[in-house]
Amino acid sequence: MLQFDTLIIGSGLAGLTLALKLADRQKIGLITKRALLDGASGWAQGGIAAVLSGEDTQEAHTQDTLLAGAGLCDEAATRYVVEHGKRSIEWLIQQGVPFTRDNTSDTGYHLTREGGHDRRRIFHAADATGHAVQKTLIEKVLKHPNITVLEAYMSVDLITGKKLGLSDNRCYGAYALNTATDEIVTISAQNTILATGGSGKVYLYTTNPDTATGDGIAMAWRAGCRIANMEFIQFHPTCLYHPHAKSFLISEAVRGEGGILKLPDGTRFMPKHDTRAELAPRDIVARAIDYEMKKGGFDCVYLDISHQSVEFLQEHFPNIFARCLKLGINISQEPIPVVPAAHYTCGGIVTDLSARTDVSNLYAIGETAYSGLHGANRLASNSLLECLVFADAAAQDILSRAQQSAPLLPEWDDSQVRDADEHIVISHNWAELRHFMWDYVGIVRTNKRLQRAQHRVQLLQKEIDEYYANFHISADLLELRNLVTNADLIVQSALSRHESRGLHYSRDYPETLAVPSPTILTPR
Structure with a gap:
């Protein structure tokens, strides 16, 4: 049996942030079912929304979030996240995240704008923000002596008092499958955190990595946790439509920098669906594209940013420019074929403002959680912010609580099963x-x-x-x-x-x- 003070299941931004914030005072186990960089956080292109500019206000960011959430955002949770945005960005800068600079900005950083935001407030590292953030934090996690990283370990189920026949409703750890050896290990922990991301792979077309199979949500449900707002699956309006471009996202920021959506004949269509046109929230844009594709019988629509210079595109969207060019699409000369695809799970495990679930000593953070921030639709670039803010909240709560005694956990029993005959x-x-x-x-x-x-x-x-x-x-x-x-x-x-x-x-x-x-x- 492996034993830790805190077990973190998932290695996205939420899990890595929490590990680093606890590791100076606790022994941390961090399990990830593939490699550390394989989660959805590393795929995030756009950036992180936060108010640091003197030309912006927390109230404006809050109102944009509430409006995008279509009346279902929890206002207390929304204000809590927005108020902690500045602190979260400053922490990432301290860790060494290379956000794109701009000496003309009062923040010293280039801020972009995305759909649903009434002004520029998105901190980014070119068009590969998630990768830059993850790479920076992973280097620190791997060097920390109190963090044990278990790659290629997939959680099987949580170990709760109820499953052990005890009278309490507490989580004591989890069983995990070592996918390299096919052995199941028992992991005991004072605190267990679900940071496993969303469930985009439940859909045929998704921008999510193969790891996004809703593991944390399913385990929490089986353990007795309430689940909220699962009907609200965000379909990103612009996934690259190409037979060799699996799950490649064309960032919201392309529309934020002037990209225009067009039908195959070149007709612009968004203004007739919403006065905000291409800068309307994602649900409106995705529905408009879906409507136009079905009405016209089109396989895709087109996103045109070719009016911008090659230099501008290579500076702001180097990865998108290079990936499209590799597939034979020069975005400085021709529009990008795009379709909507399942992108983000707005619902999840019900948590409070300390990221606690209905089961004692079990926390949920990031996309796997329902904090109340996203409501009926997530505002662009609020997801990584939520990871940072609630990882910090969970860390504070965990460190404020006394250690508790734990029973000896039983080993996994597979004596009554056999090898499958048909996979x-x-x-x-x-x-x-x-x-x-x-x-x-x-x-x-x-x-x-x-x-x-x-x-x-x-x-x-x-x-x-x-x-x-x-x-x-x-x-x-x-x-x-x-x-x-x-x-x-x-x-x-x-x-x-x-x-x-x-x-x-x-x-x-x-x-x-x-x-x-x-x-x-x-x-x-």
Whole structure:
């Protein structure tokens, strides 16, 4: 059995930040199911929204967030995050993150603007902010003597008092599969943090990495935590449409710097959908693109930034410029083919302002959590900010609490199962799940589509539960099991919302209710 003061499951910005903020006073275990850089944080292009400029205000950032969230943001959580934005950026600068400089700005840094923001407030490192931040923090994590990094370890399930037959509702650690050896290890910890990201891989088309299988959300649900607002899946409007460009995102900042969305014949279409045109929030832009594609029978639409100079594009979007050029698209001379794709899970595990869940000693931070910040639609570049702010909040709460005694945890028992005889069941079920979620639970929904999806989810759950009970587990089986749980939560949430709001648009309920309320699911 491995023992730590704090176990962090996930190596994105939230997990790395928390590890560094605890490590001087605690022994930390950080597990990640692939390599440290493989999470969604490293893929973030745009940047981090925060108010440091004298030309901006916290109230303006707060109002932009509340407006994008379509009435469902928790105002206390929103103000808490915005108020701590300056401190979070300053901490990253202290760590050595190379944000793009601009000596003409009163901050000393170049600030860009993205959809839904009424002014420039996005700190960025060219168009690869996530990679720059992750690389900087990973170097510090690997050097810290109190942090043990376990790569290629996938969490199986949380160990709670309820599962141990105890009277308390406390988390004592987790079981994890070493995917290199196929051994399951028991990890004991005073505190356990879920920082596992979202569930974008439940959809056929997504901007997310392969690791985004909703593991933390599913484990928390099985452990007895409430889950909220899972119907609000953000579809990023502009994913590169090319057969060899798997999950490559064209940053929101391209539209922030003047990119225009056009139909194949060159006609601009966003102004007729929203007065903010290309700078409308993501839900509006994604729905507009989806509408135009279906109306015209198009495979994609086009994002045109060719009016900017080559020098400007190479300075501000070096990775996008290079990737497109490698695929034969010169963005200084021609528009970029784009389509919407599943991008961000706005709902998740219900937490308070200290990132605590319904289970004692269990925390959730980042995309896997529902802090109340994002409401019915996430404002661009608020996600990395949320990771930083709530990692700091969790660290403060953990360090303020006394150590507790813990029971000896049982080893994983697989004596009653056997090796699987057919692995094709997993791959077939995975493909079926992602296809029907895309077809039935996508950008535009109907009751009939959702009911079809629910029926198929229930059939898959039964098959997977039987498979899980009888065979040795694998990483593919664990991910499929977690994805089906996430799909079930998304469909349940969508069926219970009898209105259209933010990212959830229903043809059966096109109106918006006067009094908004979050969708909160409670385990039986």
